[in-house]
Amino acid sequence: MARDTSLFSGRPSELIGRQVAGYRIEREIGRGGMAVVYRARDLRLERTVALKLLAPELARNDTFRLRFTHESRAAAAIDHPHIVPVYEAGETDGVLYIAMRYVEGSDLRHLLDRRGPLAPSAALRIAAQVASALDAAHEHGLVHRDVKPGNILVARGTDSDHPEHAYLTDFGLTKKSLSLTGFTSVGQFVGTLDYVAPEQISGRPVDGRCDVYGFACVVYESLAGRPPFRRDDDMALLWAHQYDEPPPLTEFRPDLAPDTDAVFARAMAKSPDDRHDSCRAFVTALRTATTGETPLDHPPTEVARQVAEEPPQSPPRWAEPVFRPPDPLR
């Protein structure tokens, strides 16, 4: 048998200090169901990156590979302040990898686990940023499919008016829509079912509104401190997403206005047609319900740069005709 040269053949800690596709691995940041993320040094550009190495079994799945290539290209093409910029995606030694901006901070999963539910103002600030990222992706024809707290990275913001800067990451990296529930070849579930939309479960076509559902579940959890559905096993959870009504958020947050419940009921409607059209529409409705604030109607500042100089309206002075009409008085 050929020696297994996979980057995953040893313990991931053995990769520390090693060079992979032009990156020197410095330390492990974390791991999910199908990838390990490292802080690494880009040796060509001399900068720190987050290097994500996907489990080798994913490279062997042709459907996944195709979508990985397509969607990492599409995600790299979106230049958005709340989407983690992808620097490079490729394959080395049979392992798919992505190099992206290293985000110093935490992810929403860790924040919620450590600190519990967020204050409404913080939840709304973070939600507004993630919503604009999701809507931008949808405008580019990309559906995230795996909106969850672990895929929302939260860095320190610029100042006290913007205390945090949220980034959305991991486009198209879910296995969920490849098979019913994303079981790996060894039968383990990959990822979480807390945020999966009913149409994803039943295998119907998905569009941006499946992200509205998942995103609403995330915002619900960031306020309630628990996801909308809690069940004893995965099958019961899948059933709940398809057929049960989530408990009203105000059961867990009586401090929030009752109108909040209707906003979540709509965003988490079973049928995509009954949900808000966009993630920002959901956040706007949520802000109005919780704070009574109506959306600001501010006309955008015109910032478009003039790309080409307009041709001069009149000929330049040096091109003025030398001919002058004869002076009639002369």
Ligand SMILES: Nc1ncnc2c1ncn2[C@@H]1O[C@H](COP(=O)(O)OP(=O)(O)O)[C@@H](O)[C@H]1O
């Ligand atoms: N660009 C990044 N910068 C910093 N940390 C990251 C970055 N991308 C992912 N991480 C961290 O790496 C860990 C593992 O990520 P991932 O494999 O996507 O698992 P999951 O999304 O299931 O949590 C997460 O804790 C996340 O916070």
Ligand SMILES: [Mg+2]
């Ligand atoms: Mg992730």
